[in-house]
Amino acid sequence: MSSPTLEKHSAALDAAENTASQMITATFRIRRFNPEVSEEASWQDFQLEIDPKERVLDALHKIKWDQDGTLTFRRSCAHGICGSDAMRINGKNRLACKTLIKDINPQKPITVEAIKGLTVLKDLVVDMEPFFQAYRDVMPFLITNGNEPTRERRQTAEDRERFDDTTKCILCAACTSSCPVFWNDGQYFGPAAIVNAHRFIFDSRDEGGEQRLEILNDKDGVWRCRTTFNCTDACPRGIEVTKAIQEVKRALITRRF
Amino acid sequence: MNDVSLYDVDNPAPVIEPPRKRTKKTPKSTRTNFELYGWLFMRLSGVVLVVLVLGHLLIQLVLDGGVSKIGFAFVAGRWASPFWQGWDLCMLWLAMLHGANGLRTVINDYAQRDTTRFWLKMLLYTATVFTVLLGTLVIFTFDPNIA
Incomplete structure (x- = not known):
């Protein structure tokens, strides 16, 4: 009766010793x-x-x-x-x-x-308030016109895929606080705010894209990005942040011309 | 470790705020496309300048005897042709505006205080306008028959 207990005990001891050695x-x-x-x-x-x-x-x-x-x-x-x-x-x-x-x-x-x-x-x-202020300034919520549908707003798998990468953001500020432009000028929206704008700009259900593009077209918007890729390197979620910023730039240019 | 701290719970030390922090009041929308056109101009002028500048360097420094051939007569001969006048005028304007806009973004990125950034940009704009106007004046009023 006692031997299994002993064995168990020694096994546990061994395990403890192994952990200790690590x-x-x-x-x-x-x-x-x-x-x-x-x-x-x-x-x-x-x-x-x-x-x-x-x-x-x-x-x-x-x-x-x-x-x-x-x-x-x-x-x-x-x-x-x-x-x-x-x-x-x-x-x-x-x-x-x-x-x-x-x-x-x-x-x-x-x-x-x-x-x-x-x-x-x-x-x-750190005080995250300026970071969240920039986030609020890009209006990170669904904007629609007309009557509310009685069912859910439907979307194809391709349309959902279009902005899938930027839905992964957890607002940890790793990207924005790695951006050298943001270090020197807190007026710049920063990568995280642009990523969250991208998430709605490229959502087929959203109708506020024009407003958000107009906000990011300003002097502290996407044009201040110097594509140093610090944000992409820093993102713990693996979001291609710089790519998202470039896509917003491209959307602004194709909207004009 | 016996020295008395200047700061305590009721009297904390000042924290170091980052430059130009964003607050509720700061997003001032200008609603212009200036930055968009500036960004596009940098890319387009860059492509054109590659051709203009490399062509310029090739003609001035490599072909036909290299730099030793350049003299008053060589410049006068080239500027007799409207083609080279146009080439040099294009190069002057594009290079100056391209460089000035690049320096403007550098100043915007690195000058922290508003007054510093304002005066640096004023200096930049003055120098740019002066150089561009002077260069344009010389290209159009160049007289090869000097005494």
Whole structure:
């Protein structure tokens, strides 16, 4: 009777030992800012034992829960859908919840800082309001004329495919905060707002395309894009952001000529 | 670590706001197609300039003795023909406007303060207008019979 329990016990121990052997010591170099303490932001190093197959978000959790409770960052779903935890990890905009530690070379210190071009409020938390203002300014909702149909608004599979890529946006701001034009001039709509305008401009059910094109035709609209492809590289959803911006440009030109 | 912090909960440090932040009031619509035409002009003039500038460089620097042949007589001879007058006029206008528009976008991208960007652009426009007008004047009033 006792032997199976013993065996089970030793198997569990083995498993624990195996996991323990996989643990590595990683250094996280985090850009800290707390206006209630100092006006200066500074780097702080945290060392922790962690499985390299875990994500950067797990490491941030470990730091916050076990080492320094004042570390401040946003996260909600923790599975790459809510778009709360976009941050600059090793100099590149990514979602902390979709970045595995083994993929970003844990031999060296891993730098984590807030996304650029937006006001840092505390540690990794930025003021997203200008970003959402640009989003609101492109009217990201269905606009139609005439009477409401009694059934759903139908659409062919091809028509749906036309804007499928831009429906994937989760508004994490990784693209907009990687754009060098946006860094220097917050008046630029930014890639995310244009992507969300694209989602409705190319929707066959929507009738507000003209209005949105007119908004993006302005001096802070799509013509400020320098096609540096930072946005496409940064998008955690793999949206071809620069391509979407180019399609809006093309729509503006073919509308005129 | 004993120095007293200037800031606390009731008196936090100022945060660093990004330049020209978007707010509810900022989207001022101009409703013009200026940027669209500017963007198209850059592409179209670029294509034409490839032909004009490379042709110009080939004639001036490579063919028929290269740069050593260029003198007053060579320029006078070329500008006697309306074709070369037209070529040079086209090249002058397109290159200047292309370059000026490019520099305008660079200023818009990099000058952060509104006054800086205004005066840099004024300087740019003045220099462009001056160069274009002076060049046009010379092409049309060039007199090969100077004393």
